[in-house]
Amino acid sequence: xxxxxxxxxxxxxxxxxxxxxxxxxxxxxxxxxxxxxxxxxxxxxxxxxxxxxxxxxxxxxxxxxxxxxxxxxxxxxxxxxxxxxxxxxxxxxxxxxxxxxxxxxxxxxxxxxxxxxxxxxxxxxxxxxxxxxxxxxxxxxxxxxxxxxxxxxxxxxxxxxxxxxxxxxxxxxxxxxxxxxxxxxxxxxxxxxxxxxxxxxxxxx
Amino acid sequence: xxxxxxxxxxxxxxxxxxxxxxxxxxxxxxxxxxxxxxxxxxxxxxxxxxxxxxxxxxxxxxxxxxxxxxxxxxxxxxxxxxxxxxxxxxxxxxxxxxxxxxxxxxxxxxxxxxxxxxxxxxxxxxxxxxxxxxxxxxxxxxxxxxxxxxxxxxxxx
Numbered sequence: 001x002x003x004x005x006x007x008x009x010x011x012x013x014x015x016x017x018x019x020x021x022x023x024x025x026x027x028x029x030x031x032x033x034x035x036x037x038x039x040x041x042x043x044x045x046x047x048x049x050x051x052x053x054x055x056x057x058x059x060x061x062x063x064x065x066x067x068x069x070x071x072x073x074x075x076x077x078x079x080x081x082x083x084x085x086x087x088x089x090x091x092x093x094x095x096x097x098x099x100x101x102x103x104x105x106x107x108x109x110x111x112x113x114x115x116x117x118x119x120x121x122x123x124x125x126x127x128x129x130x131x132x133x134x135x136x137x138x139x140x141x142x143x144x145x146x147x148x149x150x151x152x153x154x155x156x157x158x159x160x161x162x163x164x165x166x167x168x169x170x171x172x173x174x175x176x177x178x179x180x181x182x183x184x185x186x187x188x189x190x191x192x193x194x195x196x197x198x199x200x201x202x203x204x205x
Numbered sequence: 206x207x208x209x210x211x212x213x214x215x216x217x218x219x220x221x222x223x224x225x226x227x228x229x230x231x232x233x234x235x236x237x238x239x240x241x242x243x244x245x246x247x248x249x250x251x252x253x254x255x256x257x258x259x260x261x262x263x264x265x266x267x268x269x270x271x272x273x274x275x276x277x278x279x280x281x282x283x284x285x286x287x288x289x290x291x292x293x294x295x296x297x298x299x300x301x302x303x304x305x306x307x308x309x310x311x312x313x314x315x316x317x318x319x320x321x322x323x324x325x326x327x328x329x330x331x332x333x334x335x336x337x338x339x340x341x342x343x344x345x346x347x348x349x350x351x352x353x354x355x356x357x358x359x360x361x362x
Binding site: 055056057058060061064065068110112139160161163164 | 234238240246252256285288293297
């Protein structure tokens with residue numbers, strides 16, 4: 001997209017928009033395009049997954065599954081620690097956690113203390129983290145349990161042992177969702193830029 | 206590299222691991238574990254199973270304590286232990302251990318102390334047996350690597 005700012009603008013003191021303001025808005029950085037390193041459309045960025053499981057064996061296993069699938073992994077051994085990590089434990093408020101970039105949370109269902117279901121609810125109650133997809137894992141195929149989790153907003157319910165194919169499928173669908181979100185954002189920026197350009201034209205700049 | 210020796214070791218390895226599957230010690234999940242191992246993480250399987258065996262020892266010990274006094278059995282604790290063992294054995298492909306856990310859970314559900322004690326003994330036996338077998342398997346792997354060979358990927362169809 002090329003935007004020509006005519007040199008006749010500078011000679012028109014009654015212009016509606018200052019040349020400086022326009023130049024500001026149309027700079028690529030302001031349009032959040034090329035330097036947006038948090039966007040996965042810049043393809044080399046890794047998905048950051050938070051995995052929660054009280055079983056040491058399962059933690060080691062899921063960590064490996066995720067690493068093999070090119071994800072950055074943080075593993076914790078309880079729902080309480082997960083909440084601490086996310087800053088949702090009421091200790092610190094959510095100050096400083098807005099920059100924490102988690103793309104997916106995978107949690108075991110049956111854990112002592114707080115269950116994965118309770119963790120799911122807490123995450124969905126959080127204004128910062130409610131958009132993050134939460135996947136529940138369980139060794140038991142109990143339909144009412146699955147329904148309850150999906151109703152509470154779980155992205156998916158996986159039976160243990162989790163397969164590499166499950167993780168790949170999750171990752172692919174997340175990447176697609178991020179790509180769509182990125183494209184929507186770009187489209188929105190384009191419309192905004194077009195809008196400004198039209199206003200410029202009308203002001204006969 | 207002595208290709209004859211490597212070839213022999215690889216065949217030995219292949220036969221041994223196939224026999225473990227055929228005798229029901231291992232199931233497909235163990236194959237999945239092996240797929241996750243590579244040059245970057247050459248000890249992954251050994252590390253996971255080591256964690257599993259440590260888990261077994263601890264949980265079995267705790268359950269043994271809970272089952273000790275006939276008049277005072279904490280079946281909730283035992284049930285929790287069985288659940289944990291069933292989960293971890295399932296995650297590593299320890300088929301026989303897992304199967305004992307299934308029977309164990311049933312005894313627990315009906316609060317059958319005698320049945321639980323039998324299952325406890327059995328699960329202890331099975332995990333120790335598997336530990337020995339896998340140690341032999343890992344030793345074979347080491348021998349192959351030291352002889353300059355690569356470890357065969359074995360597919361069980």
